Amino acid sequence: MKNLFSFIFRNVHWVLFTLLLSSSIVLIVNNSRLQRSKFLAAAQEVTGAIYSVTSAFYAYTNLKTTNEQMMHRIAELENQIHDFQYAEEQADNMVRTSGIDIDLSDGIYQWIPAKVINNNIAKIENYLTLNKGTLDGVAEDMGVVSASGIVGVVMSTSAHFSRVIPVLNEKFRLSCMVKNNNSFGPLVWDGGDPRYTYLTELPRHVDFEVGDTILTSGYSTIFPAGLLVGTIATFEKQKDDNYNTLKVNLFTDFSTLSNVLVVKNKYQQEQKQLENTVER
Amino acid sequence: MSNSVLKQIGLFLLLVFLQVGLFNKIHLFGYATPLAYIYFIIKLPGDTNRNVVTALSAAIGLTIDLFEYTLGLNMLACIIVGFSRFYLLKLFAPRDIFESYVPSFSTFGQAMFLRYAGMMAFLLGVVLFITEAFSLFDPWTLFCRIVGSFLLTFLLIYAFENLNNVGKARR
Numbered sequence: 001m002k003n004l005f006s007f008i009f010r011n012v013h014w015v016l017f018t019l020l021l022s023s024s025i026v027l028i029v030n031n032s033r034l035q036r037s038k039f040l041a042a043a044q045e046v047t048g049a050i051y052s053v054t055s056a057f058y059a060y061t062n063l064k065t066t067n068e069q070m071m072h073r074i075a076e077l078e079n080q081i082h083d084f085q086y087a088e089e090q091a092d093n094m095v096r097t098s099g100i101d102i103d104l105s106d107g108i109y110q111w112i113p114a115k116v117i118n119n120n121i122a123k124i125e126n127y128l129t130l131n132k133g134t135l136d137g138v139a140e141d142m143g144v145v146s147a148s149g150i151v152g153v154v155m156s157t158s159a160h161f162s163r164v165i166p167v168l169n170e171k172f173r174l175s176c177m178v179k180n181n182n183s184f185g186p187l188v189w190d191g192g193d194p195r196y197t198y199l200t201e202l203p204r205h206v207d208f209e210v211g212d213t214i215l216t217s218g219y220s221t222i223f224p225a226g227l228l229v230g231t232i233a234t235f236e237k238q239k240d241d242n243y244n245t246l247k248v249n250l251f252t253d254f255s256t257l258s259n260v261l262v263v264k265n266k267y268q269q270e271q272k273q274l275e276n277t278v279e280r
Numbered sequence: 281m282s283n284s285v286l287k288q289i290g291l292f293l294l295l296v297f298l299q300v301g302l303f304n305k306i307h308l309f310g311y312a313t314p315l316a317y318i319y320f321i322i323k324l325p326g327d328t329n330r331n332v333v334t335a336l337s338a339a340i341g342l343t344i345d346l347f348e349y350t351l352g353l354n355m356l357a358c359i360i361v362g363f364s365r366f367y368l369l370k371l372f373a374p375r376d377i378f379e380s381y382v383p384s385f386s387t388f389g390q391a392m393f394l395r396y397a398g399m400m401a402f403l404l405g406v407v408l409f410i411t412e413a414f415s416l417f418d419p420w421t422l423f424c425r426i427v428g429s430f431l432l433t434f435l436l437i438y439a440f441e442n443l444n445n446v447g448k449a450r451r
Binding site: 020024057120 | 355
């Protein structure tokens with residue numbers, strides 16, 4: 001027993017090394033689960049505050065204000081468009097099922113302007129930080145778009161900041177469709193060039209043309225249908241695979257991303273609950 | 281004593297700030313990112329307890345991870361580098377130093393210090409990028425990342441060390 005203790009004491013640096021090493025491995029393995037934890041939300045407040053400082057340092061002041069005004073204007077207009085689309089839809093429904101009174105003033109989607117204060121594109125798992133949090137109405141599983149195309153999905157939030165898993169993360173999956181023929185499949189990134197991503201699991205019998213537009217399919221509660229994603233960069237017919245894969249040239253330039261909009265779906269919870277009960 | 285501890289804390293904060301605010305945004309040719317925070321582990325005094333070195337390495341790695349949302353990744357690499365430092369010092373530190381010393385050009389000599397720092401930086405790059413690539417293996421990209429980042433980090437350490445010496449010469 002004495003020998004054992006003296007052995008451990010002599011090799012205490014190995015013990016510490018092994019302990020720390022295994023705890024870091026546990027952290028890596030549990031990474032995606034931990035990222036939604038309360039502890040990290042608290043840490044996010046601190047890191048977010050520091051990133052706000054550095055991003056303020058990077059941004060040119062005058063460009064910032066004009067950009068923000070523009071984004072607010074876009075947010076307003078997008079809200080209006082969706083209000084009108086919703087109203088039109090409701091009016092159509094009313095014609096068919098007349099006599100039912102529905103509130104026309106409300107759209108399903110709301111748009112919250114936000115600013116990217118930290119951004120990575122060089123890694124395999126990239127993340128963004130936005131300067132809006134739960135206090136501004138941002139919550140988990142909301143979509144994020146830029147003026148040119150989709151950006152990603154909010155994965156965790158703290159009071160003033162939120163973390164986004166962007167298209168450029170190999171864990172990101174989103175159902176998208178080709179505009180010309182409505183065939184759809186998941187959008188997946190391969191960890192390589194940040195300008196391109198891949199639309200996978202497309203039916204083999206359909207032909208695609210280079211330059212066709214890719215849109216969100218709307219088969220989720222996160223994004224409305226028809227948001228811009230990118231264009232087909234290359235298409236080669238597969239010979240030995242049951243599915244086709246398209247290389248997609250993204251509209252959003254992630255290397256210069258600054259102002260974005262968070263998409264809030266008012267009925268997301270309701271739809272999810274319904275879908276869950278049906279699945280059970 | 282307390283003066284050198286304060287210096288270490290200052291270096292820790294400065295390097296973390298530079299790393300997350302500046303160096304993490306650099307992706308030369310899409311591959312090379314300087315890993316400047318290794319300089320903290322390199323510059324810990326030579327007679328620091330091995331356990332303290334490992335623990336401090338874990339601390340700076342975890343701090344970087346918190347900013348990058350890659351929990352455990354930099355921590356793992358730093359722990360391995362911090363732990364190996366003991367053996368690297370045995371290899372590269374001059375044998376005739378008896379009092380406490382901080383690894384630098386003046387205590388090690390330029391060639392030996394660069395070899396020591398280079399080994400540390402290379403080890404960090406290898407462990408970090410291999411761990412990161414675990415889920416997605418592409419040898420060529422991996423190679424580019426390791427070599428590119430190593431070269432940038434090495435250059436930075438050289439620059440830091442020269443700055444340090446200029447400061448000392450003025451004093």
